[in-house]
Amino acid sequence: MKQNLKIAILMTIVTTVLLGLIYPLVVTGLAQLLFRDKANGQLVSRNGQVIGSRIIGQAFVGPGYLHSRLSAAGAGNGYDAANSGGSNLGPTNQHLIDRVKADIARLQAENPGQPVPVDLVTTSASGLDPDVSPAGAEFQVPRITRERGLSESQVRQIIQQHTEQRTWGLLGEPRVNVLEVNLALDQAKAMAAK
Amino acid sequence: MTANGWLQIVIFLALILAVTKPMGVFMTRVFNRERTFMDPVLRPIERLIYRLTGVDENHDMRWTEYAFAMLLFSAVSMLLLYLMQRVQGHLPFNPQKFAGVTPEHLAFNTAASFTTNTNWQAYSGESTMSYFTQMAGLAFHNFASAATGIALAIAFIRGIARRQMQTIGNFWVDMVRSCLWVLLPFCIVGALVLVSQGVVQNLRPYDTVKLLEPQQVQHVGADGKPAVDAKGKPVMDTVTTQTIAQGPVASQEIIKEFGTNGGGFFNANSAHPFENPTPFSNLLEMFAIFTIGAGLTYTLGRMAGSQRHGWAVWAAMAILFLVGVTVAYWAEARGNPLLAGVNQQATATQPGGNMEGKEVRFGITNSALFATVTTDASCGAINGWHDSFMPLGGMVPLVNIMLSEVIFGGVGSGLYGILIYVVLTVFIAGLMVGRTPEYLGKKIEAYDVKMAMLVALVFPLVILIFTGISSINGFGTSAISNPGPHGFSQMLYAFVSGAGNNGSAFGGLSANTLWYNTTMGFDMLIGRFLMMIPMLAIAGNLAQKKYVPPSLGTFPVTTPLFTVLLIGVILIVGALTFFPALSLGPILEHLLLAAGKTF
Numbered sequence: 001m002k003q004n005l006k007i008a009i010l011m012t013i014v015t016t017v018l019l020g021l022i023y024p025l026v027v028t029g030l031a032q033l034l035f036r037d038k039a040n041g042q043l044v045s046r047n048g049q050v051i052g053s054r055i056i057g058q059a060f061v062g063p064g065y066l067h068s069r070l071s072a073a074g075a076g077n078g079y080d081a082a083n084s085g086g087s088n089l090g091p092t093n094q095h096l097i098d099r100v101k102a103d104i105a106r107l108q109a110e111n112p113g114q115p116v117p118v119d120l121v122t123t124s125a126s127g128l129d130p131d132v133s134p135a136g137a138e139f140q141v142p143r144i145t146r147e148r149g150l151s152e153s154q155v156r157q158i159i160q161q162h163t164e165q166r167t168w169g170l171l172g173e174p175r176v177n178v179l180e181v182n183l184a185l186d187q188a189k190a191m192a193a194k
Numbered sequence: 195m196t197a198n199g200w201l202q203i204v205i206f207l208a209l210i211l212a213v214t215k216p217m218g219v220f221m222t223r224v225f226n227r228e229r230t231f232m233d234p235v236l237r238p239i240e241r242l243i244y245r246l247t248g249v250d251e252n253h254d255m256r257w258t259e260y261a262f263a264m265l266l267f268s269a270v271s272m273l274l275l276y277l278m279q280r281v282q283g284h285l286p287f288n289p290q291k292f293a294g295v296t297p298e299h300l301a302f303n304t305a306a307s308f309t310t311n312t313n314w315q316a317y318s319g320e321s322t323m324s325y326f327t328q329m330a331g332l333a334f335h336n337f338a339s340a341a342t343g344i345a346l347a348i349a350f351i352r353g354i355a356r357r358q359m360q361t362i363g364n365f366w367v368d369m370v371r372s373c374l375w376v377l378l379p380f381c382i383v384g385a386l387v388l389v390s391q392g393v394v395q396n397l398r399p400y401d402t403v404k405l406l407e408p409q410q411v412q413h414v415g416a417d418g419k420p421a422v423d424a425k426g427k428p429v430m431d432t433v434t435t436q437t438i439a440q441g442p443v444a445s446q447e448i449i450k451e452f453g454t455n456g457g458g459f460f461n462a463n464s465a466h467p468f469e470n471p472t473p474f475s476n477l478l479e480m481f482a483i484f485t486i487g488a489g490l491t492y493t494l495g496r497m498a499g500s501q502r503h504g505w506a507v508w509a510a511m512a513i514l515f516l517v518g519v520t521v522a523y524w525a526e527a528r529g530n531p532l533l534a535g536v537n538q539q540a541t542a543t544q545p546g547g548n549m550e551g552k553e554v555r556f557g558i559t560n561s562a563l564f565a566t567v568t569t570d571a572s573c574g575a576i577n578g579w580h581d582s583f584m585p586l587g588g589m590v591p592l593v594n595i596m597l598s599e600v601i602f603g604g605v606g607s608g609l610y611g612i613l614i615y616v617v618l619t620v621f622i623a624g625l626m627v628g629r630t631p632e633y634l635g636k637k638i639e640a641y642d643v644k645m646a647m648l649v650a651l652v653f654p655l656v657i658l659i660f661t662g663i664s665s666i667n668g669f670g671t672s673a674i675s676n677p678g679p680h681g682f683s684q685m686l687y688a689f690v691s692g693a694g695n696n697g698s699a700f701g702g703l704s705a706n707t708l709w710y711n712t713t714m715g716f717d718m719l720i721g722r723f724l725m726m727i728p729m730l731a732i733a734g735n736l737a738q739k740k741y742v743p744p745s746l747g748t749f750p751v752t753t754p755l756f757t758v759l760l761i762g763v764i765l766i767v768g769a770l771t772f773f774p775a776l777s778l779g780p781i782l783e784h785l786l787l788a789a790g791k792t793f
Binding site: 001003004005006007008009010011012014015016018019020021023024025026027028030031032034035038039040041042043049050051052053055056057058059060061062065069073075076077079080081082083084085086087088089090091092093094096097100101104108115116117118119121122123124125126127128129130131132133134135136138166167170171172173174175179182183186 | 198201202205239243246247248249259262263266267269270271274318320321329330331333334337338366369370373378381382385386389390391392393394395396397398400401403404405406407409410411412414433436437438439440442444445446460461462465466467468471472473474476477529530532533534535536537538541542543544545546547548549550551552553554555556557559560561576577578579581582583584585675676677678679680683700701702783786787791792793
């Protein structure tokens with residue numbers, strides 16, 4: 001009894017040091033050595049200014065940008081990357097139905113006659129989804145084209161360049177990285193100053 | 195549902211099939227203390243640990259001492275985690291300068307949660323916990339609670355395999371060997387693979403980046419409400435930056451899955467791009483969740499001397515897994531009929547289906563699959579919010595946990611959980627033919643069945659009592675975020691998840707209150723330890739018994755008939771107990787949704 005209590009206390013200390021400190025610090029060291037960029041969050045810079053992480057979404061509402069999905073992470077337009085999370089609205093919640101209805105009306109005004117891809121009117125799980133579906137990107141092509149004065153094929157080409165297919169043609173879903181597309185759009189043609 | 199979706203599911207199960215034997219053989223060698231290829235490195239570390247802590251590795255324990263050592267270790271380490279949270283403001287590795295965790299009941303809840311392998315999270319990781327607490331507190335418990343679970347499963351198997359012996363092994367040795375041989379090597383390699391996919395691993399302060407497009411956000415006043423000016427127009431702030439949370443994530447991410455713990459570094463758990471950035475990382479995480487549970491069925495077969503019995507148990511698990519994933523996938527792929535004018539059809543360019551609370555890179559298939567896997571096992575990590583699943587899609591995780599998470603199951607707890615069902619199965623089969631039931635050469639007698647029933651009864655009792663009290667009191671119902679039957683499901687899910695030591699949630703429930711933190715804390719402790727103690731009692735009792743050679747009247751536990759009967763007992767004992775509760779929650783919601791009703 002006493003013996004086991006003594007062991008329990010010492011065992012907690014010893015294993016905490018081994019598994020709680022030595023292990024994560026060794027992994028941190030190895031990760032920084034082998035995959036420095038990935039281990040630090042794949043930060044992207046433009047003109048010497050860090051403007052985001054390649055795999056963390058940002059909010060875009062300007063008509064010349066490819067828009068991200070809806071986000072429930074943080075206030076306002078979401079995408080608070082220190083406050084990840086989803087809407088947790090249930091399928092029969094009236095708030096969900098109303099929100100989707102309003103967004104459909106807004107999106108159909110932009111691109112009349114086209115059914116709205118579901119990922120454009122739903123919040124992501126993390127609130128930081130860096131991607132939209134290829135259908136969700138295609139839906140936005142006419143608006144971006146209008147606003148930027150680029151041709152549809154130019155916009156499509158940019159989207160295509162930042163579309164990732166299923167891993168090995170098998171795993172996951174095809175997706176378009178929104179931040180990368182918008183960086184490329186800015187590079188292709190800055191929007192007219194307003 | 196698409197061909198590609200089914201292919202991804204089948205490939206996942208094939209991987210689990212492939213890893214079962216190697217993992218099982220390896221664990222058998224580790225716990226029989228035979229030589230393995232890692233001994234040259236690990237054996238000196240093991241000896242050092244015993245020397246530092248005073249463990250006599252040749253001392254064998256009776257079940258009572260085994261249980262006692264396990265309880266002491268859990269209690270001491272739980273206390274340490276509580277203290278660590280409270281004083282984290284004074285500890286190192288805290289670049290965000292987080293203060294100690296308050297209130298006390300949140301720290302208690304979290305300490306109970308991680309000690310019991312539940313990882314229910316009433317806090318949000320990136321805004322509450324310092325890197326020190328994450329590593330030395332939470333990630334450490336991911337190892338410790340997983341190793342404890344594996345140790346107990348091994349002790350149970352010894353109880354079956356040993357003849358006329360008083361002892362079932364040494365808890366300290368089993369626990370340490372679980373950590374060193376089973377968990378740690380896989381985690382070091384797996385963590386680095388995850389980093390190669392984009393899971394972060396650093397100790398830097400959160401990064402602040404300049405947004406490409408500044409955003410207008412309504413100002414939130416001191417009262418926490420959106421501010422308006424004198425004319426009633428909203429006051430807007432311009433947000434120009436994004437703060438990106440960082441941390442030592444990969445090292446915690448891998449043990450979170452491999453130890454079926456499930457507590458996310460970030461609030462969004464495995465949906466967060468820094469926890470689960472690619473479809474491949476997602477596959478690896480799901481694979482890690484099932485590996486030990488699947489392997490232990492093989493270890494059972496090997497140590498108890500009936501390999502075919504191990505596979506018969508595996509088959510029951512695989513069938514229940516396929517049923518669950520089929521229902522979840524079907525429900526989510528159908529989409530939400532209440533959303534008119536939305537294209538929810540799966541095509542080559544979009545996942546379609548119910549995408550609320552899901553990530554594009556995972557789509558429907560991998561979200562439904564992950565939800566099934568994480569609740570078949572007692573993991574509780576999520577890559578999409580179960581709260582936003584369709585009623586029947588969300589019922590799959592709920593039912594999986596109600597069945598006690600025996601479908602491959604939590605590390606260790608899945609195996610001893612299903613062995614409780616096996617004991618009941620042979621007992622019922624024995625009743626049918628009017629003979630004393632036997633299991634792998636051991637007579638199953640009144641004491642064993644009483645203990646098994648204790649396990650089977652405590653679980654629904656604690657869940658239904660807490661859910662019942664919550665449903666009729668303001669302190670319970672005020673936490674609900676989705677009205678109607680879904681709100682009942684939110685409360686039910688919480689207590690099921692706690693007692694089942696799963697830790698996933700219908701996340702809209704505002705559970706960080708005195709009532710929920712306290713009751714959930716006890717829910718988790720009861721669900722863990724009041725299962726483990728009777729289970730060890732059975733093990734100790736079985737170990738003492740004489741071997742009875744199988745005769746013509748013995749019900750064979752190696753046949754498809756046994757597998758079918760086992761599934762039947764799991765469904766009857768597990769699902770029937772909860773059927774009334776289910777019909778008030780997800781089933782009712784499903785019917786009302788079909789009738790177009792919203793709340």
